[in-house]
Amino acid sequence: MTTGEIRLAIDAMGGDKGASMVIPGLAVALLRCPNLVFELFGDRAALEAEVAKHPTLKDRVTIHHTDVSVPMDAKPSQALRMGRRVSSMWQALESVKSGTSAATVSAGNTGALMAMAKFCLRGMPGVDRPALAAIWPTIRGESIVLDVGASIGHDTDNLVAHALLGAAMSRAVFGIDKPKVGLLNVGEEEVKGLEEVREAGAILRAGTFPHMRYEGFVEGDDIGKGAVDVVVAEGFSGNIALKTAEGTARQLAEYLRMSIGRTLRARIGYVLAKPAFARLRDKMDPRKINGAVFLGLNGLVIKSHGGTDEYGFASAVELAHDMVRNDLQARITSDLAALTESKELANAG
Template sequence: MTDSITISVDAMGGDNAPRAVIHGAHLALKERKNTRFIFHGIKSQIDPLLEEFPDLKPASEVRHCETVIAMDEKPSQALRKGKGVSSMWMAIQSVKDGEADVAISGGNTGALMAMATFCLRPMEGISRPGIAAIWPTLRSDIIVLDMGATIGADARQLVDYAILGSALARSLFDTDNPTVGLLNVGTEEVKGLESIKEAGKILSEASGAGFTYHGFVEGDDIGKGTVDVVVTEGFVGNIALKTAEGTARQVASYLRSALMANWVSRLGALLASSALNALRRKMDPRTVNGGVFMGLNGIVIKSHGGSDEIGYKSALGLAYEMARSRLMDKIGDTMQRFPIHKPAQEQPTQSEV
């Protein structure tokens, strides 16, 4: 019925690769039958796993490569060693070559970002790539970016993140006009960094071009789901994400010890176990696994390095949905509609920023 979606997979990336990767692909295929996989990695390790999952085999192609990037390798070192030969690079190369719609890796984030940027190159008009997270909130899932692709961002880069994030929101969520907020330390116009204030002015003027600019938001607005897209600089985004993860684990741990405190509370917990399990599923970080590298000429998804098969299934599902909803076209469309990008494109060739 529909065309198939091809996902290019670094089968060797992550702590539990390649088993968790292949097992995750098996689970992802069950949910989305028209997925095709290109697995890049050590064939002698991948083939036996495909025998274990016979349904997956006809939907898969294996491309052998010997070189595997270690989780602790420095980006520059990984790039020198892995360019053109590693499973990570080859997974990205398949997107560049048009064989795959999207690439995914659970490997080392810095190395993946370096390779993706080097291989795919930033989109014309976008100065630097960003990593977007899908963040569950009280209202619905939202997009938060940048999660640490780069440290520091000027006004123009924050505006780029707003363009990329709103295209992702239009792609994944049921909205044509997502709301965008700039993360700041106060909602009054006067507060915050110069770069954020300047970005606020630009976004105010452009509001309506594929998104609605909401204004400044604060840290607690993320969990509330005040806006569809929260834009921030990478250092702050990374700290916010990890602080939230830490807090969620902390509260879950408090809850466990509270419920185990005495036999009456244990009995209560037993009776409420289906509700508590639903809560556990809702808070399971594996269900929202995957950082999306945006702003490059192609989509690359970073799965969490410690993911098991459930984590990979989620990340592969996310990859599928982004390809299916034509994310790249949506980004191009938002950029076309965004006034700032017209004067900036005076030079027809891509400029280095």
Template sequence: MTAKTIRLAIDAMGGDEGPAMVLPGLQVALVRCPELTFDLFGDQAEMERVLADLPDVAKVSRLFHTSVSIPMDAKPSQALRMGRRDSSMWRALDQVRIGEADATVSAGNTGALMAMAKFCLRSMDGVARPALAAIWPTIRGECIVLDVGASIGVDTDNLVTNAILGGAMARAVFGIDNPKVALLNIGEEEVKGLEEVREAAQILRARNFSSMRYEGFVEGDDIGRGTVDVVVTEGFSGNIALKTAEGTARQLAEYLRMSIGRTLRARLGYLLAKPAFARLRDKMDPRKINGAVFLGLNGLVIKSHGGTDAEGFASAVELAHDMVRNELLRRIAADVAALKETHELADAG
């Protein structure tokens, strides 16, 4: 049976290098996901110049010229003012809104993308604040962490909603029927943490949602251990945790590089352990897990790291492919509807 074609709207001007990075990334993704097709938004002359060396991508792409590119340092309000008419980012999002594409992928300015996505696609009914969810490597495999930067400071209901959103994503990405979900806290004891976190814990435990298993509180070091499938927090602490993990990975890699070259014995040891180091490098490669998902919108939006390369952007494109194929929006809508129903029943009681 032929796989259903999936069409992605691509902000070709996003990221530090624009089409020079984005379009080769599509070539890498296309090899692994041949059912992909693309709507490319950006400067047509630049795109055509890069596509001249990428005939496979050109064959499955439609080009749409845009006159505006959102700067990586633009403030969200500024981006909305300058980019709502004819920017590559806005047009890519609007292609999803009108039903011409299944998802948007952009390596552009995160704040601008969040602001435009909320304005263009709107939040799902029942979701007050969309969340940015990242896939995190762990000792046991992978987990999902959200929010990692979409909203700073949230209330109890936002945390409960994030748990529902993260659980739906885990089922779609990991194929787990009842993912284990926990709240990030400063300790595992029920009396610790902010009042909003403790109240969210009480709701999650009392409601006993059938779509997930609530596991209580976890601490920061539990994320890398893979204790649970979904870790729920708010954007400030989530973003700090994400950036700290990325920095620690780079620090360890630099330590290894310095140690290996220090003595002849170390270099000989490296040669003997080279396969093990290769596996470690592959496991810690941030390009393999590049791509965060804006959850809670009426459309799929994937954010790629702006400084990644073609291989990293391909990972974000493949994540979009998987989200569409596994019907993430349908799963989230069903779970949010169930959440609203439990709230209404609780209020009636």
């Protein structure tokens, strides 16, 4: 476990509101994690004005000026052309590559961040395609779901590697010694699903993985049940599952709002049940689980939702803090090396 100061690189111009959301978020995160130090990348005048509003940040930030920020609607290829080496997003990633910072946090354009991170940091040995991992609220607590959209079209080896990545993140973030891992499929039977998923399942069943326990195939409704600690999905299906869950949550909230105000009896019932509704709202608050992680790169990159507020951004910063403190990258490196060794032994045999 890493102790002492943890230095994070912050793309301070990312997100819908830029520095006016990012800087207050850092102040909130610093209250919860006092050992944080920040390297800020963005417009110096805007950053200095925001930092001045939060005295606790005065001695905890270093500002690096750049005039360029990546637009939220920029295409990845466009962002690479215009923002490579000069944008706040790229420079934050370079801070991790150089070893100055332990992780990057950005609320900027997701596609641009993925493209720049892959180009700047490169993939770890054994990882052909990095994965975007999200923390998912469940009936039993929280699970990790990956890939939720970093790339489309994973092959068998990608799915097996992502199982190890997700298990390593579960160990680092949730402290689970041997996380339960499942592959998202259209059914639990071994004969169902895409060939790549079936083949990955066979490898995970037959292999020896000391830091995870493979549970087999899981279906979409198993995610919310918390049937496993880690759900491994192909990027296309994982992204659809994530967006469907977000949309369903908003739909149910709107149904509830409409029902509460429909009759006097309903309004009275709401008053009586207000504490229960408050607990539900707290449980479903997306700001508490804000922050998805690009796994499989030679450096930690955390993507905050662009439309979040300072409390949501603070959650993404705290996630970065926890993963650095619990040596996520070292865990992943060890697990991938073991996977490579097992493949070499199998081929030699």
